[in-house]
Amino acid sequence: MKQIHIKLDEDIHKRISDLAALEGSSLQEYILSAVCNKFRQSNNQTNQTGKFTFIDLFAGIGGMRLGFEEVGGKCVFTSEWDRFSQKTYLSNFGDMPEGDITKIDAKEIPDHDILVAGFPCQPFSIAGVSKKNSLGRAHGFLDQAQGTLFFDVARIIKEKRPKTFLLENVKNLRTHDKGRTFKIICETLQKLGYSLHIGIHDGKHYVPQHRERIFIVGYDMEVYGGMESFQFPEPTQTPRPIKSILMSEVDDKYTLSDKLWNYLQQYAAKHKANGNGFGFGLVNLEGVSRTLSARYYKDGSEILIPQGEGKNPRRLTPRECARLQGFPDTFKIVVSDTQAYRQFGNSVVVPLITAVAKEMVIAMDQYQTNKILQPLMSV
Structure with a gap:
């Protein structure tokens, strides 16, 4: 990591210090954030390439972003609250993620084609539930720190209406609280007007690690009418040792x-x-x-x-x-x-995300192609 030393007059130093204090950050963190915002503005003005746009919520260190960029996407917004993950994300993508998602106004998030979110899994994971039970603490949606963060994803989907979304979580999400947690999630997304595709997939087909995760893919009924041709990828590679x-x-x-x-x-x-x-x-x-x-x-x-x-x-x-x-x-x-x-x-199997992202984009493209060809075929 490189360091930059700059001299500021007392008035500017005080003004920046006061602004940093209002945000609850250090002077260094505030200046770094300001510089990153400048980079972000520059990127948005000069780099408009991409087959589609997406946002990266609960981004961690960017594993989901890598997968969607691999198939031609352009990331236009990122959120991740952990400062160490922010540091890694910034070093690899040149973007400083926005912080606490609960404090982000959905209206201020850029329009996008795809919403991507690996919302926190600890409240639903087997290890997380066991630990919280032993401590006499709540888990799932009763976990006020993390469990309700799904509803922040839902409010952003409601406001921005992406064409499609990908949510990723631990396999145990499906059976948590005798299936009631997963039922609430699915009903919430369906009430927002999305058709759902749900699958459990093991990372071992892409990397030498047994890692089962649940994927929820949604398509906007107002756009696709439930006619999208999405299918989860079928592994074709022999697992590596x-x-x-x-x-x-x-x-x-x-x-x-x-x-x-x-x-x-x-x-x-x-x-x-x-x-x-x-x-x-x-x-x-x-x-x-x-x-x-x-x-x-x-x-x-x-x-x-x-x-x-x-x-x-x-x-x-x-x-x-x-x-x-x-x-x-x-x-x-x-x-x-x-x-x-x-x-x-805490991250994801990047090649598996890439494979799912590819199928999502194929389904989007296929629908548009069929929409163009259908009137011609009826002539």
Whole structure:
């Protein structure tokens, strides 16, 4: 990261400091945001290319954006509240995401063809529900911090009426609260006037990781009348083994200490004796891994790489985590290892998103083609 040092007279410094204080940000963060807004304005004026426009909500580090840009889209708005994710996003896309979505006026969001949102999954994930239950805390829509954020997506859809949208979440969303949560989500989207296509897909067909996620694709009934020809992609590639994403040289700091390795083995043995399946995941290098989670930074136990006789297993490096999610090696990692593990664990399988995005665009294009040809064919 580069630094710029500038001199300001006292009056300008005070005015900027006061504005930063009003927004609850530091002076440095305020100036960075202002510079990024200038870049964003410039990009919107000079880069109008793109087959379609889209917005990226709950953007994380931009995994969804990569997939939609790959099939010709132009991102016109981004929202992500986590400051570390914002830093990674800015470094890779040149855009500083807007912050808290609950404070964003939908009217101020640019018009767009496709809305993309990987709204927070912790309230619905198996791990998230278990943890909140153990703490006596609410989950799902009763989780005031995250569960109701779906309705912010809904209010933006209602205001901006994108032609289509893609929502992504954990597989458990469908069965959470005996299916009531998912029923509310679907009914809300249908009442807004969208036909829905729902599928559960595993990232293992695109990367060497077992990662099941639910996808909800919606098309505006006012535009397509429910006649869109969308279909989820059928995997055609043979799954790659996890050894294909491993680095040839890895720092010893990623090797588990004797203390941690002994603890993980004892923990697994204890639960096995009690008939539970909890324990570390030592990877078969010819196969695929378990699901990478945001907690990977804690001990790496769900995905451990064997290193041969006499050496403890190791964690994946952040770059290997990026590869496991299908990010290109050109993607910049500009945060600490702990934050990088969280970011990639919370992200998406980029090639799977690309495949879904491609089918969404094909359906949009096909409908327009049929609409043009239909009058000609009836002559």
